[in-house]
Amino acid sequence: MTDADALRALMEADRWIDRVSAQRDHLPEAEELAALEAELRGEVGAIRDAEGALAPLRAAYDEVATRADRVQQRRRELETALASSTGGARDLSAMHHELESVSAQGDVADEEALGLLETLEEHDAVVKRLRHEIRPKLARREELRGTVEQLRASLDEEVASLRAAREERARAVSDTLLARYQRALTRAGTSGASQIVSGRCDGCRIALAPLDLDRAKGQAEGAFMDCPSCGRILLP
């Protein structure tokens, strides 16, 4: 195998590893999952807020309902007392007064309780609706998590086996050339070598100057120049 062939095989292995790694890191399912999780964070917050608003409303309703019960109780006591009363006119008149006042208080408390109950039911309905709406999204999240995990595991496996094959190919390259290739790889990323395609380096896609093109074509067997733009070893 010529040096050029060995370098080309290594370059192709590195490019392949780069493609699969990029695929692993940019899964459409992972992007959908990230967007869905951001959406869910907002919706879970809205549910928490709505639930938080319910507690004080419930407390206020309980307080008013207890007050309404107490007033109602007093009203019944007064009505019973008046019905069986044999007391004097002054007592009866006082009881009538209190009954009027208690009835008025009862009406106010009932109305207040009814208003609070309506608000409470509205809020409760909002919480229920939000919880219902979020359910399919939570299910989709679970589904996506599973898919992403599976895809990543299988792509990780693929990258691992590609890396093993790559090491095999690296052993076919001479030490000096391999060191040069590694330096270019570290600097430019993806691969340490590239080819000239239609007058451009296919690593950085920058066109070579006519003089550099001539120089590249004029290289002796086993000699290589670096791409003036990205520094990758230019293969014939």
Ligand SMILES: [Zn+2]
């Ligand atoms: Zn280049």
